[in-house]
Amino acid sequence: MCGIAGLIHRGKSSNVGSELQGMLQALKHRGEDSTGYALYGDTDGKNFIMRFKVGENVGEGSSSVMEDVSVYDERKKIVDQYLAEMGAKVLKEERTLPYSLRYEISYDKKDLLDFSQKIESIPGVEILSMGKSLEVIKDLGNAKAVCDRYSLDKLVGTHAIGHARMATESGVDIKSAHPFWGYPFSDVSVVHNGQLTNYWNNRRALENKGMRFMSECDSELIAVYIAQKMREGASLEEGMKDSLLGLDGVFTYFVATKDSLGMAKDTMAAKPLVLYESDDLVAMGSEEIAIRSVLPQEIDTYDPFDGEVKVWQI
Amino acid sequence: MANLKTSEKKSKAQSMGMHTEVLTGRTQQKFFNPDEAENFYYFGTYDVDFNKRTDLDVKDMSAPEANKEIDNLMSQGYGTIVIKNPQGKHSLGVGILNKLNLIFEGSLGYFGMGSCDGPTVRINGRVGWSCAENLMAGKVVIEKNAGSCFGAAIRGGDLICKGSVGARTGIDMKGGTIIIGGDAGAFTGFMMQRGRIIILGDVGINLGDSMYDGTIFVGGSIGSYGSDAVDSELTKSDQEWLKRKLKVAEIGENFDVSKMKKIVAGKKLWNYDNLEPTEKKGAI
Numbered sequence: 001m002c003g004i005a006g007l008i009h010r011g012k013s014s015n016v017g018s019e020l021q022g023m024l025q026a027l028k029h030r031g032e033d034s035t036g037y038a039l040y041g042d043t044d045g046k047n048f049i050m051r052f053k054v055g056e057n058v059g060e061g062s063s064s065v066m067e068d069v070s071v072y073d074e075r076k077k078i079v080d081q082y083l084a085e086m087g088a089k090v091l092k093e094e095r096t097l098p099y100s101l102r103y104e105i106s107y108d109k110k111d112l113l114d115f116s117q118k119i120e121s122i123p124g125v126e127i128l129s130m131g132k133s134l135e136v137i138k139d140l141g142n143a144k145a146v147c148d149r150y151s152l153d154k155l156v157g158t159h160a161i162g163h164a165r166m167a168t169e170s171g172v173d174i175k176s177a178h179p180f181w182g183y184p185f186s187d188v189s190v191v192h193n194g195q196l197t198n199y200w201n202n203r204r205a206l207e208n209k210g211m212r213f214m215s216e217c218d219s220e221l222i223a224v225y226i227a228q229k230m231r232e233g234a235s236l237e238e239g240m241k242d243s244l245l246g247l248d249g250v251f252t253y254f255v256a257t258k259d260s261l262g263m264a265k266d267t268m269a270a271k272p273l274v275l276y277e278s279d280d281l282v283a284m285g286s287e288e289i290a291i292r293s294v295l296p297q298e299i300d301t302y303d304p305f306d307g308e309v310k311v312w313q314i
Numbered sequence: 315m316a317n318l319k320t321s322e323k324k325s326k327a328q329s330m331g332m333h334t335e336v337l338t339g340r341t342q343q344k345f346f347n348p349d350e351a352e353n354f355y356y357f358g359t360y361d362v363d364f365n366k367r368t369d370l371d372v373k374d375m376s377a378p379e380a381n382k383e384i385d386n387l388m389s390q391g392y393g394t395i396v397i398k399n400p401q402g403k404h405s406l407g408v409g410i411l412n413k414l415n416l417i418f419e420g421s422l423g424y425f426g427m428g429s430c431d432g433p434t435v436r437i438n439g440r441v442g443w444s445c446a447e448n449l450m451a452g453k454v455v456i457e458k459n460a461g462s463c464f465g466a467a468i469r470g471g472d473l474i475c476k477g478s479v480g481a482r483t484g485i486d487m488k489g490g491t492i493i494i495g496g497d498a499g500a501f502t503g504f505m506m507q508r509g510r511i512i513i514l515g516d517v518g519i520n521l522g523d524s525m526y527d528g529t530i531f532v533g534g535s536i537g538s539y540g541s542d543a544v545d546s547e548l549t550k551s552d553q554e555w556l557k558r559k560l561k562v563a564e565i566g567e568n569f570d571v572s573k574m575k576k577i578v579a580g581k582k583l584w585n586y587d588n589l590e591p592t593e594k595k596g597a598i
Contacts, residue, residue, distance in 0.1 A: 269481035269500050288402035288423050288442055298420050301440050302459040303480035306500040
């Protein structure tokens with residue numbers, strides 16, 4: 001059992017970091033092994049923001065192997081070297097935690113596949129997100145703990161999705177935590193609640209097409225599956241509708257891009273989702289209490305039906 | 315039918331048809347013994363006065379605290395309780411085995427009004443998954459929409475949603491009536507064993523899948539039929555019953571019930587004709 005939440009402000013920006021923290025914290029009983037945020041902040045859209053990790057959180061409850069912190073610095077040096085070789089200029093560098101970094105990068109190529117493959121060829125390095133608006137922040141602990149650790153409560157933007165995870169089929173670590181970046185697409189992220197039963201069949205087929213998987217978490221498949229459909233020319237909504245047939249199992253998931261937010265529910269409607277929709281705000285979560293944390297007044301909400309796909313623009 | 319007001323207990327039970335006669339398969343005839351009445355009174359219930367009314371603000375309460383306070387108010391004789399600021403909390407109003415007029419000014423989360431027997435409830439908002447699960451008797455009215463598993467395993471009472479509901483409405487239901495003013499999702503009536511579901515709007519795929527018994531009435535379109543679900547003839551008495559029920563439910567009063575579809579189980583899979591406790595209570 002995991003919890004997912006998302007919101008999109010239409011026509012304005014808001015304090016989405018704080019709002020999503022409240023929504024995910026309301027869902028912490030659905031899992032607090034890890035919590036992740038995909039935040040779409042207000043930027044000038046000129047430079048890329050790359051969130052990446054050079055190691056794992058090996059704190060209490062982690063299933064990762066302890067490493068000497070010195071390897072983090074070694075990995076970071078190689079990342080810096082590769083960026084320079086690819087012509088990417090680091091404009092701003094933040095190191096919130098020894099294993100977690102945020103770079104603002106000037107990089108003029110559109111295709112991020114070669115870029116990502118090069119960076120992730122460094123053992124222990126994973127790009128959590130790459131985009132001109134998107135920032136994926138995920139770590140062990142509940143929503144408040146992660147928000148406090150990364151100071152997310154002041155982030156202003158238009159939309160956000162997040163995930164409170166109870167680890168069931170893969171490890172308690174950052175690489176298995178949601179949201180997943182829709183590699184190699186700029187500004188695409190996914191969160192999921194459910195289980196996928198044809199994970200390995202789909203994974204093998206997608207790996208044969210050159211797509212990469214960083215974890216053994218079945219939810220990662222959704223991000224890769226939709227990214228592949230978009231590579232083949234499908235729109236986000238088309239890719240999501242296709243996933244209802246291509247993915248087997250029970251699931252409710254959200255996908256966000258730079259200017260949109262979508263939801264999809266499997267054909268058995270086995271996983272919960274409550275939705276609130278108005279002209280200027282869409283908020284949704286696994287339980288109504290998530291929505292109530294941002295809209296305490298009486299509102300009209302509903303459950304989307306089985307096999308339903310919806311996409312909203314900012 | 316005999317005059318129920320003047321009949322003796324035993325003959326009253328039989329006059330009301332409180333027995334089963336299974337004419338197909340095995341032969342058996344079971345009569346309800348009114349001496350069983352003592353089995354239907356719960357320990358710890360209260361005499362309440364419906365005219366004695368109070369408000370309860372649960373904004374800063376947990377669900378167990380709120381439920382305990384409802385019990386406390388009933389013990390003081392309050393028969394009408396208005397719950398303020400439920401704010402989507404889970405498991406509110408569960409396990410009420412009492413006559414009570416309960417009004418929620420807002421929405422409930424999961425498992426609201428679960429395992430109740432007797433209260434009349436109005437929810438001026440929405441409800442999450444599994445509302446009124448295992449309801450034995452009483453009436454629960456939801457003014458807005460409801461989540462999935464609405465009325466799961468209910469055994470009696472009336473459960474009314476004026477809006478739309480999610481998937482698996484009436485799953486495993488063993489009696490009672492569920493009325494939906496809007497649309498219903500997939501697997502409505504999944505494995506239902508008794509009782510009736512009325513949907514005025516459209517319904518999703520696999521309607522009545524693996525249903526054992528019971529009846530589903532649909533006013534709109536049907537996504538698809540589930541295994542064992544088949545059409546049946548809508549009789550005059552069905553239509554009269556539907557009109558009465560919709561009127562009592564304050565929903566779809568002017569709805570043309572003559573065009574509704576009636577869905578039943580295609581096979582008799584097992585014997586589910588034994589009387590439910592709530593039906594027996596009617597004869598006491």
